[in-house]
Amino acid sequence: MADTPEEIKKAQKKYLLIGLILFVFTVVTVAVATVPWLDFGEHGFDAQDATIGLIIATIKAGLVGAIFMHLSHEKKTIYVLIVIGILMGISLMGLTGWAFEDPIEYGNSVEGDGFLNPEVKAEQH
Amino acid sequence: MEIPYTVTARKDTGLFNAKVGIWLFLASEVMLFGGLFSAYVFLRIYADYPWPERALPIVPGLINTFVLIGSSVTVVFAWASLKMRQWRRFQIFMAITIGCAAVFMVLKTIEYKAKWGHQAVRMDDFTIIEGHAHYATILSDGKVEHFHTKKEAKKAGEKDAEVANKAAAAAKGKDEESGGSGKANLWKAGKPFKANALLFKPETIDFSMVRAHESWVNAMLEQTGKRNSRLITAEDIFLYGHIEDYSGTKSDPRSSKERAQKEAEIVKDYATAEEKRDHKFGENSLFIPAGTPLSYALLEKSRKVFVAGRAHNAETRTAILREKWKSVRRDLPDEKYWDQAPEARIDSATDLAEQVDEEGNCTAGSKVVSLVSTLSFRMDPPQPIIIKRSWIKRPVKGQDGRAELRDDTSLNAGDGEGGSTGLLESPLALSVDAIDFRWMAQKAEEAGNVPMEVIEQSWIFSKANKNGSTYKKIWKVHKKRIAELEQRLIDKYGKDEEGKPRRVATETDRYRVTWQDFMHYARAEHDRLMPGDSGFDDLRPKFWNGFAGPNHKNEEIHKLHAFPELEVPHHKVSLQSMFTPKWNTYYAIYFTLTGLHGLHVVGGALVLGYYLFFSKGLYRSDPEWLANRVEIGGLFWHFVDLVWIFLFPILYLM
Numbered sequence: 080m081a082d083t084p085e086e087i088k089k090a091q092k093k094y095l096l097i098g099l100i101l102f103v104f105t106v107v108t109v110a111v112a113t114v115p116w117l118d119f120g121e122h123g124f125d126a127q128d129a130t131i132g133l134i135i136a137t138i139k140a141g142l143v144g145a146i147f148m149h150l151s152h153e154k155k156t157i158y159v160l161i162v163i164g165i166l167m168g169i170s171l172m173g174l175t176g177w178a179f180e181d182p183i184e185y186g187n188s189v190e191g192d193g194f195l196n197p198e199v200k201a202e203q204h
Numbered sequence: 205m206e207i208p209y210t211v212t213a214r215k216d217t218g219l220f221n222a223k224v225g226i227w228l229f230l231a232s233e234v235m236l237f238g239g240l241f242s243a244y245v246f247l248r249i250y251a252d253y254p255w256p257e258r259a260l261p262i263v264p265g266l267i268n269t270f271v272l273i274g275s276s277v278t279v280v281f282a283w284a285s286l287k288m289r290q291w292r293r294f295q296i297f298m299a300i301t302i303g304c305a306a307v308f309m310v311l312k313t314i315e316y317k318a319k320w321g322h323q324a325v326r327m328d329d330f331t332i333i334e335g336h337a338h339y340a341t342i343l344s345d346g347k348v349e350h351f352h353t354k355k356e357a358k359k360a361g362e363k364d365a366e367v368a369n370k371a372a373a374a375a376k377g378k379d380e381e382s383g384g385s386g387k388a389n390l391w392k393a394g395k396p397f398k399a400n401a402l403l404f405k406p407e408t409i410d411f412s413m414v415r416a417h418e419s420w421v422n423a424m425l426e427q428t429g430k431r432n433s434r435l436i437t438a439e440d441i442f443l444y445g446h447i448e449d450y451s452g453t454k455s456d457p458r459s460s461k462e463r464a465q466k467e468a469e470i471v472k473d474y475a476t477a478e479e480k481r482d483h484k485f486g487e488n489s490l491f492i493p494a495g496t497p498l499s500y501a502l503l504e505k506s507r508k509v510f511v512a513g514r515a516h517n518a519e520t521r522t523a524i525l526r527e528k529w530k531s532v533r534r535d536l537p538d539e540k541y542w543d544q545a546p547e548a549r550i551d552s553a554t555d556l557a558e559q560v561d562e563e564g565n566c567t568a569g570s571k572v573v574s575l576v577s578t579l580s581f582r583m584d585p586p587q588p589i590i591i592k593r594s595w596i597k598r599p600v601k602g603q604d605g606r607a608e609l610r611d612d613t614s615l616n617a618g619d620g621e622g623g624s625t626g627l628l629e630s631p632l633a634l635s636v637d638a639i640d641f642r643w644m645a646q647k648a649e650e651a652g653n654v655p656m657e658v659i660e661q662s663w664i665f666s667k668a669n670k671n672g673s674t675y676k677k678i679w680k681v682h683k684k685r686i687a688e689l690e691q692r693l694i695d696k697y698g699k700d701e702e703g704k705p706r707r708v709a710t711e712t713d714r715y716r717v718t719w720q721d722f723m724h725y726a727r728a729e730h731d732r733l734m735p736g737d738s739g740f741d742d743l744r745p746k747f748w749n750g751f752a753g754p755n756h757k758n759e760e761i762h763k764l765h766a767f768p769e770l771e772v773p774h775h776k777v778s779l780q781s782m783f784t785p786k787w788n789t790y791y792a793i794y795f796t797l798t799g800l801h802g803l804h805v806v807g808g809a810l811v812l813g814y815y816l817f818f819s820k821g822l823y824r825s826d827p828e829w830l831a832n833r834v835e836i837g838g839l840f841w842h843f844v845d846l847v848w849i850f851l852f853p854i855l856y857l858m
Contacts, residue, residue: 084288091284098277105269105852109262112857113747122693123710124257124858132853139849147280147842154218157227164231168238172245 097146101139108135211828226836230843237847240797244854247789254642254711256790257858261318261752264311265856269848271311275304276845279812279838286831291823294834298816301841305809312802318752319783319791323400323634325772326779329662330647332640333770336756338399338633342431342588344368344391350399350633350771352756357396365393392430394590400780402591402600403628404607404615409435409589410578411498412612413507420611421500424589431587435498438582442467442491444573445512447520449486451558451569459558459566467491488512498581510577517572524555524571578612588628589615593780602627602775631771632780637719637754639664639675645715659715663776674768681725682717685735689713719754719767720745726766794855801851804844811837 111117111131112124120127145151150161208214209221217224248255282297323337338350339357343364351357368391411421428435444450452458458466470485474493482492482502490509496502528548536544550556559568591600597608602625605617617626644662645655664675689709697706727743734740750758754767761767785792815834822830 087284087287091281094277094280094284098273101273101276102270105266105273108853108857109266112258112853113262121710122707123712129858132857133850136850136853140846143276143842143846143849147276147845148839156217156219156224160224160227160231161234164234167231168234171235171238172242174239174242 093146097142101142104135104139108132111135211826211832220832222832222836223839226839230839233843237797237800240793240800241850241854244793244797247793251789253788254640254646256788257712258856259790260794260856261315261750262856263748264315264752265852268308268311269852271304271307272845272848275301275308276842278304279834279841283831283834283838286823286827286834289827291820295816298812298834302809302813302816305805305812308805309802312798314752316795322753322783323632324781324783324787325632325634325777326643327663327772327776328778329776330644331662331664332638332643333634333636333664333772334638334640335634335636335767335770336754338635338769339396340399340401340633341396342394342403342590346588348403348628348630351396352635354396358393361393361396365391391432394427394430397590397592399631399633400593401630402593402596402607402774403588403630404591404600404626405586405588405617405624405628406583406607406615406626407586407618407624408438408580408582408616409498410580410614410616411503412578413503413510414577415612416500416503417609417611417613418500420595420609420613421498421503425498427589428583428587433587434584435581436584437492437494437496437498438580439494440467440471440491441576441579442470443489443506443509443513443576444486445488445490445509445516446486447516447569447571447573449489450573451571454568457558457566457569459560459569462566492579498579503579506576506579510575513573513575517575520556520571521550524550578614591615599778600627600774627774629774631773632777633769633771635756635767636770637722637756637767639717641715642711645711655715664770669770671768671770675770678717678722678725678768681728681735682721685721685725685740686714688735719750722754722768723749723761723764723766726761726764730764797851797855801844801847804847808837808841808844812841 111119112128118128119131150157211220213219214221278297278300282294282301285291285293285297321336323335325333325335327333336352338352339354340348340350341357341361341364342348343361344367349357349360351360372391409424425435450458450463452462470491471493474480474483474491480493480495482490482496482505484490488509490506492502492506525548528550529544532544532548536547556571558566558570561567591607591609595609595611597610597612600607605625607615607626609615615626617624641655641659641662644659648655648658660679663669665672665679669675686709690705693707693709694705699705724744728734728740731739731743733743755761756767779787781787783791785795812834815830815837819830819833822833
């Protein structure tokens with residue numbers, strides 16, 4: 080970690096460079112979304128545009144984390160904390176996945192009380 | 205007390221303590237925002253309406269991104285300056301950082317303000333109309349007139365009142381000459397109101413004593429006063445809050461007949477009384493004579509009586525039930541409680557009502573008081589009441605003859621005699637800056653219809669819409685422009701093996717006429733150009749035009765009448781809202797995410813401001829400690845930047 084005044088003095092150039100790169104990436108993101116000849120995939124917004132946008136955002140976030148937040152050279156304790164945090168964050172995103180396998184099948188019976196599987200319902204009668 | 209490890213590192217972690225602390229906090233923040241991003245994904249995937257992609261103005265978001273990245277750089281420089289013991293340099297960089305935070309918040313405010321002031325309407329055929337609501341005022345002849353701005357509406361209202369009062373004064377003079385009373389009915393100009401409100405002419409208004417909203421009651425009173433009308437009780441009302449006033453004591457019970465006599469006496473006394481006002485009688489009971497004017501104080505007084513009466517009734521019922529259960533348990537000790545329950549019910553005829561012996565004498569009074577929870581007032585004479593859209597409980601339909609408000613107030617248009625339904629013609633008037641048929645197209649496809657056919661039969665293009673021809677003209681140009689676009693896409697990208705174009709216009713291109721389109725077509729019309737003509741495309745507004753959205757005050761737009769007017773009949777509106785969380789789930793998650801992020805910016809700036817303005821002493825005594833503090837604050841600031849790095853593309857560009 081840059082701790083002595085000399086090292087910090089040297090590191091400042093790096094910070095400035097990263098700032099510039101972040102500016103450039105921002106311009107690229109906007110350009111990809113607005114300039115017609117930079118439009119990937121189909122005309123207009125689509126999955127490819129989303130992927131590109133998110134990849135650029137992730138690179139930018141990585142740079143901020145690694146350089147500005149000194150994560151490129153941190154102590155082990157902090158890595159452990161971050162990994163736990165990110166894993167929890169991702170699992171929260173994963174919660175959306177539950178919606179794809181909804182155990183309650185609603186709306187499949189005419190009567191409207193169809194959270195019971197029709198077959199199960201038939202057995203009950 | 206000495207705080208350990210503020211400067212030196214702990215041996216086991218290799219870190220000063222605050223750093224572990226901030227990272228723990230940031231880990232929890234990752235989870236917080238992770239959950240919200242997850243909510244965003246969920247809402248977007250399961251949206252049953254066309255998601256408003258790329259709907260926000262890019263420029264404020266883009267500038268904010270630059271501002272936050274810039275501030276991230278300056279905050280590191282501030283920290284580095286402290287490490288190198290350069291106080292002055294630290295101050296400069298920190299001040300820039302906080303300045304950036306201020307710029308960010310100002311831009312955010314502009315953006316929010318544009319949303320909160322922008323009207324959206326969903327019609328019953330799923331046409332979405334966006335625009336700027338007009339203002340209206342009620343004139344002395346009862347007519348409603350619409351204006352573009354509040355100022356214009358106010359001025360017109362005042363001018364009208366002036367003219368009306370001059371006429372009234374002249375009439376007064378004539379009346380006096382011929383020996384009349386010479387009473388002039390002066391008209392006071394009403395407040396201008398947003399032309400998305402509802403006008404209702406009630407004969408009676410029922411107020412809930414418990415739920416009536418003070419400011420709404422007062423607003424209605426003010427309106428009534430301005431229109432030379434009044435709200436008064438139609439009949440004598442007796443409210444009982446105490447059982448002894450109602451049915452006497454145990455030793456001296458009072459029958460309902462005796463109570464009626466007593467009430468008649470009170471009414472008689474009142475008729476000869478000098479002071480005509482409601483009055484208290486007995487412990488907690490109230491007599492409101494017919495003709496008492498409405499006031500919130502009166503509702504409050506009545507509420508106290510109602511609450512006392514309700515409490516008495518509840519206590520009485522509980523006591524009776526308790527006794528019943530005791531005896532049931534004694535009589536049927538071996539039964540299960542569900543078999544005991546039918547025996548332990550209150551029979552109101554024997555347990556609560558008054559008891560009369562064989563000779564017709566009252567042996568016991570009623571045990572519960574009869575409760576009145578609403579007070580009904582007559583509007584004399586009926587005049588239109590402006591009901592704000594946020595007051596309404598459920599859509600008001602003409603045939604119902606009443607309007608219900610969220611505080612359980614009910615405006616009634618009488619018993620339907622004379623065919624009055626109360627609801628006055630109160631169209632939602634606005635200058636339109638976008639029309640969106642995407643939802644209508646989606647619905648048409650779901651029903652197996654051709655979207656274009658359904659769209660062209662919609663109300664907005666019909667003869668029922670008095671501005672219909674304007675919209676037809678715009679739609680014609682729009683269709684032509686999209687056809688040109690499709691052709692250009694084919695020319696550029698060609699067709700695949702099956703002969704289908706590789707690239708086609710999006711649903712948004714086809715079915716949404718944006719404010720840029722309106723402006724573009726108005727310019728083209730002015731220059732007599734049509735899509736396909738050379739120079740047509742150059743007239744299109746650039747993406748940096750209209751900073752935070754369409755600007756209705758723009759001179760060019762005004763001069764070209766680029767944003768056409770529209771009056772949507774009230775019964776055609778199925779949802780109207782500003783661009784607030786109410787409008788749809790997109791704006792709900794937009795405001796949640798950006799609002800929470802904005803609060804982080806404010807919080808971070810406060811902490812950084814503390815370092816800037818209140819830390820000179822610490823710098824002198826222990827500069828390394830201050831440097832560590834700034835590093836912690838900086839880490840938080842970078843995190844705020846990091847969240848925005850994701851928010852910007854997700855909300856503004858996707």
